[in-house]
Amino acid sequence: MNRVRNYFWRVVVSLIFAAGLWATVVRFTRGLGGATHLSDSFPWGLWIGFDLLCGVGLAAGGFAIAATVYLLHLEKYRPILRPTILTAFLGYMLVIAALMYDLGRPWRIWHALVFWNPRSVMFEVAWCVMLYTAVLALEFSPMLWERLGWAPVQRVMRAVTIPLVGLGVILSTLHQSSLGSLYLIVPTKLDPLWYSPLLPLFFFLSSIAVGMAMVIFESGLSARAFGKALELSLLKQVARVMAVTLAVYLLLRFQDLVWRGVLSQVWTARGETALFWLENALLAIPMALCFSGRLRSNPQGLFGCAVLVVAGFLANRLNVSVSGLQRSAGAPYFPSWMEIAVTLTIVAAGFVLFNLAVRYLAVFRPAKYDAVTVGVPEGTTPLRSWL
Amino acid sequence: MRALLVDITKCIGCGSCVAACREQNRLPVPADGSWPSQPDAQNFTVLKKAAWKGEEYNYRRLCMHCLTPTCESVCPVGALRKTAQGPVVYDESRCIGCRYCLQACPFSVPRYEWTSLEPRVRKCNLCEARVAEGRPNACAEACPTGATIAGEREELLKTARARIAAEPEKYVSHIYGEHEAGGTSVLFLSPIPFEKLELPAGLMAEPLPLLTFRVLSKIPHLVATGGALLAGVWWITNRRQEVAAAEAAEKEKQP
Ligand code: SF4
Numbered sequence: 001m002n003r004v005r006n007y008f009w010r011v012v013v014s015l016i017f018a019a020g021l022w023a024t025v026v027r028f029t030r031g032l033g034g035a036t037h038l039s040d041s042f043p044w045g046l047w048i049g050f051d052l053l054c055g056v057g058l059a060a061g062g063f064a065i066a067a068t069v070y071l072l073h074l075e076k077y078r079p080i081l082r083p084t085i086l087t088a089f090l091g092y093m094l095v096i097a098a099l100m101y102d103l104g105r106p107w108r109i110w111h112a113l114v115f116w117n118p119r120s121v122m123f124e125v126a127w128c129v130m131l132y133t134a135v136l137a138l139e140f141s142p143m144l145w146e147r148l149g150w151a152p153v154q155r156v157m158r159a160v161t162i163p164l165v166g167l168g169v170i171l172s173t174l175h176q177s178s179l180g181s182l183y184l185i186v187p188t189k190l191d192p193l194w195y196s197p198l199l200p201l202f203f204f205l206s207s208i209a210v211g212m213a214m215v216i217f218e219s220g221l222s223a224r225a226f227g228k229a230l231e232l233s234l235l236k237q238v239a240r241v242m243a244v245t246l247a248v249y250l251l252l253r254f255q256d257l258v259w260r261g262v263l264s265q266v267w268t269a270r271g272e273t274a275l276f277w278l279e280n281a282l283l284a285i286p287m288a289l290c291f292s293g294r295l296r297s298n299p300q301g302l303f304g305c306a307v308l309v310v311a312g313f314l315a316n317r318l319n320v321s322v323s324g325l326q327r328s329a330g331a332p333y334f335p336s337w338m339e340i341a342v343t344l345t346i347v348a349a350g351f352v353l354f355n356l357a358v359r360y361l362a363v364f365r366p367a368k369y370d371a372v373t374v375g376v377p378e379g380t381t382p383l384r385s386w387l
Numbered sequence: 388m389r390a391l392l393v394d395i396t397k398c399i400g401c402g403s404c405v406a407a408c409r410e411q412n413r414l415p416v417p418a419d420g421s422w423p424s425q426p427d428a429q430n431f432t433v434l435k436k437a438a439w440k441g442e443e444y445n446y447r448r449l450c451m452h453c454l455t456p457t458c459e460s461v462c463p464v465g466a467l468r469k470t471a472q473g474p475v476v477y478d479e480s481r482c483i484g485c486r487y488c489l490q491a492c493p494f495s496v497p498r499y500e501w502t503s504l505e506p507r508v509r510k511c512n513l514c515e516a517r518v519a520e521g522r523p524n525a526c527a528e529a530c531p532t533g534a535t536i537a538g539e540r541e542e543l544l545k546t547a548r549a550r551i552a553a554e555p556e557k558y559v560s561h562i563y564g565e566h567e568a569g570g571t572s573v574l575f576l577s578p579i580p581f582e583k584l585e586l587p588a589g590l591m592a593e594p595l596p597l598l599t600f601r602v603l604s605k606i607p608h609l610v611a612t613g614g615a616l617l618a619g620v621w622w623i624t625n626r627r628q629e630v631a632a633a634e635a636a637e638k639e640k641q642p
């Protein structure tokens with residue numbers, strides 16, 4: 001049974017990669033216009049809405065858990081640390097990969113380093129993402145050093161961890177919220193159900209909630225795939241934080257509609273209204289469920305809640321970046337199959353890389369993370385089989 | 388500062404401005420000389436028709452050359468810039484192709500070369516070279532009726548006000564571009580309500596870049612306060628742990 005399932009997934013992933021490869025060739029030989037459904041009236045599509053906005057948000061668990069363990073000294077969360085840092089690191093690498101498809105002239109991505117425009121939100125996002133990816137690479141690196149048995153490097157890393165984590169928290173707060181600020185400039189284009197001066201705050205809060213959901217989600221997945229999961233008691237606490245963050249977020253979200261005097265619009269019969277309710281229901285239902293104690297002590301239930309929150313988060317980002325702009329653009333946009341293929345390829349690459357990392361690095365390993373260890377950590381495949 | 392005044396009452400829809408713009412910017416000319424319904428990567432200005440009360444009117448669309456351009460403020464690499472002389476110009480050598488300018492422009496002006504492998508953003512540059520030489524803009528020079536005239540913005544505003552005052556029954560009492568999005572260097576006078584034209588209505592009188600600047604300007608504070616806060620939290624929790632560890636050691640010593 002397991003063999004059949006493995007085989008199935010291999011076929012699916014291979015098909016996705018094949019389609020992605022084809023789309024890549026088209027993108028770089030026939031231009032953005034040849035591969036995407038983007039146009040002058042709809043210049044940002046799936047690659048910005050999903051790959052960038054969702055990718056960065058889903059990786060938000062990284063800074064939140066790092067801060068919990070290193071800055072708040074809540075040691076019991078340490079077992080979650082490594083898988084979350086790993087996800088975040090992979091997530092950011094993949095976001096950058098996606099940008100290489102989306103930018104019209106990707107080979108000039110370094111221009112943001114030399115030609116400055118500090119008044120641009122995009123400029124700020126570019127710098128934060130770049131710096132934070134470097135921070136994540138460093139935070140992730142101990143798993144490598146310990147694997148390679150480089151004790152001196154491990155010691156240096158231990159010394160700089162705390163400032164590094166602090167830097168990571170600040171950078172993340174800035175760019176998680178700035179992704180929302182990107183849309184502050186389109187007050188006449190973005191639908192009033194989503195345009196708000198509070199967009200940066202909404203993006204920040206929802207990124208924390210989804211970061212927590214991802215911790216639960218990954219733990220559930222790895223329980224199935226590798227038989228390595230996190231303790232239920234820990235996951236329950238993570239779910240609690242998630243529910244509280246969502247409650248604050250949803251309260252503010254609706255209060256904001258009242259403040260802006262557009263609350264009546266949530267009852268008008270428009271496609272946007274349906275999407276608005278879908279998005280918020282996907283967030284409100286798991287929030288309510290997580291507040292009920294019974295569900296919280298059921299791993300399957302927790303996993304289900306996490307999936308809902310992730311779905312609600314994706315709906316929100318796609319609503320802000322795609323659905324909420326359709327009406328004013330006057331031209332409908334739906335991604336081409338090639339845009340979808342590239343996106344799926346990137347997601348699949350994330351799963352494959354995570355899988356490899358779990359197999360060869362000590363990702364899910366309880367206790368003693370900071371100890372300077374030499375040699376093959378318990379529970380990982382010996383390096384020889386990797387080389 | 389150079390500006391254009393477009394008086395829709397005078398426009399006969401001949402297309403001289405479209406042709407002159409193509410020549411000035413070396414854009415391809417279709418055999419029949421026609422133009423598309425919207426500006427595109429090869430047509431920086433086009434003529435549009437509007438109907439009202441049984442009459443037909445012609446008006447142009449082109450980059451508005453905002454006084455505080457949204458496109459300039461959003462471009463991460465500073466590829467778009469408002470020059471002191473008025474034009475909002477594009478520096479192809481900087482552009483990374485993020486297309487934030489297309490997304491953000493309140494007048495939906497910038498266009499992209501979607502099928503090119505070295506795509507550029509395309510839009511009217513207010514004849515930057517001509518302006519530098521003190522010559523009139525190509526479109527204004529070509530216009531046979533004076534529907535488009537070039538001049539200093541202040542002068543053109545005076546002209547526009549004078550025209551409205553002289554013939555109030557002929558004009559809507561509004562100069563589009565005087566305040567829209569913080570003011571623009573392209574001004575419109577219209578005989579019919581502006582909502583009947585395809586110009587965005589309801590734009591705020593403040594420059595749009597203020598919307599983001601209000602948030603961005605808080606960042607230095609956020610970084611400073613956030614950094615101090617984090618350091619404080621770390622110190623307290625760390626201290627607590629040290630105390631706990633010391634107490635535990637104390638206990639062990641006592642028999
Ligand atoms: S109309 Fe648009 S492209 Fe032209 S200057 Fe203003 S913001 Fe820039």
Ligand code: SF4
Pocket residue numbers: 461462463464465466467481482483484485486487488489508
């Ligand atoms: S597409 Fe080019 S000009 Fe437009 S904002 Fe991006 S980098 Fe600037």
